[in-house]
Amino acid sequence: MTPESAAKAAALIFSPRDSKAAVEGGDWFAPKFDKDALITAVATDAVTGEVLMVAYMNEESLRLTLTLGEAVYFSRSRKELWHKGATSGHVQKVVEILTDCDQDALVLRVHQLGAGACHTGYRTCFYRRTAVAGTAVKLETILTDKAYDPAKVYGAKS
Amino acid sequence: MTPESAAKAAALIFSPRDSKAAVEGGDWFAPKFDKDALITAVATDAVTGEVLMVAYMNEESLRLTLTLGEAVYFSRSRKELWHKGATSGHVQKVVEILTDCDQDALVLRVHQLGAGACHTGYRTCFYRRTAVAGTAVKLETILTDKAYDPAKVYGAKS
Numbered sequence: 001m002t003p004e005s006a007a008k009a010a011a012l013i014f015s016p017r018d019s020k021a022a023v024e025g026g027d028w029f030a031p032k033f034d035k036d037a038l039i040t041a042v043a044t045d046a047v048t049g050e051v052l053m054v055a056y057m058n059e060e061s062l063r064l065t066l067t068l069g070e071a072v073y074f075s076r077s078r079k080e081l082w083h084k085g086a087t088s089g090h091v092q093k094v095v096e097i098l099t100d101c102d103q104d105a106l107v108l109r110v111h112q113l114g115a116g117a118c119h120t121g122y123r124t125c126f127y128r129r130t131a132v133a134g135t136a137v138k139l140e141t142i143l144t145d146k147a148y149d150p151a152k153v154y155g156a157k158s
Numbered sequence: 159m160t161p162e163s164a165a166k167a168a169a170l171i172f173s174p175r176d177s178k179a180a181v182e183g184g185d186w187f188a189p190k191f192d193k194d195a196l197i198t199a200v201a202t203d204a205v206t207g208e209v210l211m212v213a214y215m216n217e218e219s220l221r222l223t224l225t226l227g228e229a230v231y232f233s234r235s236r237k238e239l240w241h242k243g244a245t246s247g248h249v250q251k252v253v254e255i256l257t258d259c260d261q262d263a264l265v266l267r268v269h270q271l272g273a274g275a276c277h278t279g280y281r282t283c284f285y286r287r288t289a290v291a292g293t294a295v296k297l298e299t300i301l302t303d304k305a306y307d308p309a310k311v312y313g314a315k316s
Contacts, residue, residue: 012294024278029295031221042200049207051256054198054263066290082293098209100283100295101276105212109286118259118291120182125258126265132224135169137255139182 001083009063013044017103024101032061032104033083036076039106043071043117046095046109047125052117055123057106069094071108087151088115119154121146159241161227167221175261182259190262191217194234197264201229201275203282204253204267210275211283215239215264227252229266246311248272277312279304 025029033039055073057065060080064072071092076081085091092110098144099106101114114121128139137152173186179275181188191197203210213231215223221240222230229250233240243249250268257264274281285301 012290013294014294027297027299029297038193040198041207044207051200051202051207051209051265055198055257066288066295075260084196097288098284098300099286100212101278101280101285105283109208121257122259124265126256127259128257130224130255130257132170136171137173137224139185139187141185142256147261 001064005064005067007061009067012063012066014059020105021103023103029099030103031059031062031099031106031121032102034104035060038074039104040078041071041106041108042107043092043112045109047113050124051126052110052112052123055084065094065108066097085113088114088119090117090153092117097126099120114148116147116154121148121150123147159222160223162234163222163225167218167225167276170221172217174281178260181261187257188261189217189239189257189264191259192262196232196234197262199229200267201250201263201266201270204269208282209284210250210268210270210281213242220264223252224255224264229268243271246272246277248275248311250275271312272306274305279306279308281305 015025015030017030031039037058041057043052043054057078059072061072061074071084071094073082073084090112095109097106097108118125122143127143128141131138132139160294173188175181175188189197195216197211199215199256201210204303206210215232216232219230224231229242231251255264276283280301285296286299289298290295
């Protein structure tokens, strides 16, 4: 991103969280970050509505997402900004950002560039469902085909 | 819930998280709880796919959800189990539970009983979207009608 984008992102004005009524019914964006300074962000396919992935944003990544129109998350494991698609080319173009009643979660409706959101090759990270068999909780894969070959995008180690 | 349900829930076997390959590609459920012992759970409408709400589960609530077939969350604010709909009657009947590649998030595909998932009266908690106007980040309400009257369900204080 350019210095201009960073400056524009930093200038965006969020609202303080004045009252429950204002947060739930008002027309100002007053996102609530948790004690780790993160907010949960659910990316969904803007056309099908399918949940693609669940990730997290810090304030800087949320500001950059609003400015760039592309999803920028915060990687909890790497502890750094994560411009989705910077490595794979699988950028998420943001159509709109929804927030919930208490403004502590976001839904990003996106156009997923490339074939899939998941580093495993599936179009969504949610390719398995639980299946209880007696006392065992197993998983069933519900997507039959991968959308792309992750070895070709990320290299052999993926 | 009955003592029998609690015992059945406690007996369910989750897998240890042996390796990245097993977590991402295996057929055992090995949920990852964060340092607060919670996992993110996204409830979606099983018919339309719409995201209804984002909540959190501890291990006990996840086990109860798997056993009862109804969404049981853990309230971060009240620090207690939260059987969704216990007060409002707006129970979420679970059709299936999906997990993601690294098994640290869940999608619950549900049939939402009653008219809505949100305590504000809307069918989903995500009834607003962000709208950037200059440097101000405002919110636009995208649902025109509430699905039910929260005062009638929760009393006047809601």
